[in-house]
Amino acid sequence: MDFELSKEHQLLQRAVREFAEAEIAPLSAQIEEKKEIPRNLIEKMAEFGLFGVPFAREYGGAGAGEMGYCLMMEEIGKVSSSVAALLGAHIGIGSMAIYLDGTEEQKRKYLVPLARGEKIAAFALTESGAGSDAASIQLSAVRDGNHYVLNGSKIWITNGPIADVIGLFAVTDKALGARGGVTAFIVEKGFSGFSIGTIDEKMGIQGSSTGELVFEDCRVPVDNVLGQFGAGFITAMKALDIGRMGLGAASLGGAEAALQKSLEYAKYREQFGRPIAHKQAIQFMIADMATEIEALRSLVYRTAWMADTGQEFRRLADICKLFGSEVASRAADRAVQIHGGMGYMRDYFVERMYRDARIGEIFEGTNEIQRIVIATDLFRELGVRIRP
């Protein structure tokens, strides 16, 4: 057992931390207020290399693997959940689908500019009638010569309104459903018949752009089929494994920030003649936060190590998402409580954190679905097949 990060990963961690503190943190309140991540920040992030952390160097990435990806998401999660959501959707699922299952040509054409941050990616699976029940998607793709013609819409797509390249999942054979009837496509924002629908107003992560994607006779070249025809659901699940691990890492960062803010506040805030740090009620909340954070950190790093060493990590990725999002929510909740009235005040850091943390329990598969998937997997090992 060796818990030491490699020298390169230590340098990466420090560099991302410094970048996040110097470039992102000062803008994080403004990002929420204006509901937009400034273009010049995105450009700085691209130049620094944030958009391609896990991808191989030959495709414009940093070659830092999933460990590098998780370390990065942790640091970004400390300063801005909106920026973490942008990067998670871009790297963890959008670009990842192309990285995992794209042809060499597709990687050259799409992944390279995505990894360099010259273009933004999104991942479009959810529909109005297909959330947790993702296999029920309706958006259809019908072959017409050298194209597929797409009709339908996707909702609540993170990065959707700002994406240049979208990993999209459509039904190519209704009878087969998720087993052979769903195909993944790479859609460019300029394709005819594609448009942005409603742009969503959200409880938190307001700087992250979320919206509806509308396809009306949208023509996609057959060359843009991603992965095997009919195997789109497998591509989606593989990308989501990485996405969920990254979500766990960003949650880790969020929880660490909540603890840090709470420690600082408890040290200075005086009641009954002494800082509230001396109150056992505060100490218990602080200790519980720290305990859960340490458990989460070990889990996330180990999952990343499993992924980087080619081991099966799907169940651990689900656990990262489930546990991570709940640790972050509990930490944010405790942070608000420790801050008292101050913690409830609009635009104070912990108030925002409390709203931001909530989405972690919902997106990339609700925590209820994660629990079902984890339990189903455990029972499968015993030969019991759980039915939905």
Place this chain on the structure above:
Amino acid sequence: MNIVVCVKQVPDTASKINVKEGIVDTEGLESVINPYDEYAIEEALLIKERLGEGKVTVITVGPERAKDALKSGLALGADEAIHLIDEAFKGSDPYATALLLAKALEKINYDIIFCGKQGVDEDHAQVGIALAELLDLPHVSVIVKLDISEDGKRAIAHREVEGGKEVIETSLPAVFTAQKGLNEPRYPSLRGIMAVKKKTIAEWGAQELGVSPQEVGREAAKIKMVEAMTPPGREAGKVFQGEEPGEMARKVAHLLQDEAKIL
């Protein structure tokens, strides 16, 4: 254009320094590349980028952990790194450090040599200047701006002095020591960081440099640190309250005049 940047690993300025038995206890100290060396590296990279050709080499004298400072330089974009490392080098004073760097530089090609103006740990501010002397090169210290001529043979350096600015022209090769304000050091790119493991760091000891162990290290030091001590802790401030304002003001004025001796 061959540009060499001499760097030093120093304790992170944010870390708490402990003194144990008269010497600084480096155990558990977070180490970073000397901040002034970051300006030096940035200037070297800017010159290389402006010319569209050239090589930037980072070099350091230090123990094994000092490799991290070289790696930081490589991550920023330096092409090569040389680590001067030997048991015999331990405890070298600024003169011996300059001597080791000079011996190493005699073995490689250089047009420009950069150093940070001083290490933020011991603040000697001697190595760069001593190095220029040992190599018989011109030097300009504490520079805030540098222009290299088209032909790469001359340089004009600006340095801030009390109440004004000096503009100095020199032939190259020359040694320059970098001051804050020379440029805005870049972040290492994440691609740059991950490329570090593909770059090799040359290690040169006493034998490779042709120095005898008697010339360098603790025994040969021309200056010796007699003792290190932490500054005395600050006393808590005095607070006056609940008295008549005029009386309290008198007490404060008295303290400022007689104890703090400010007035």
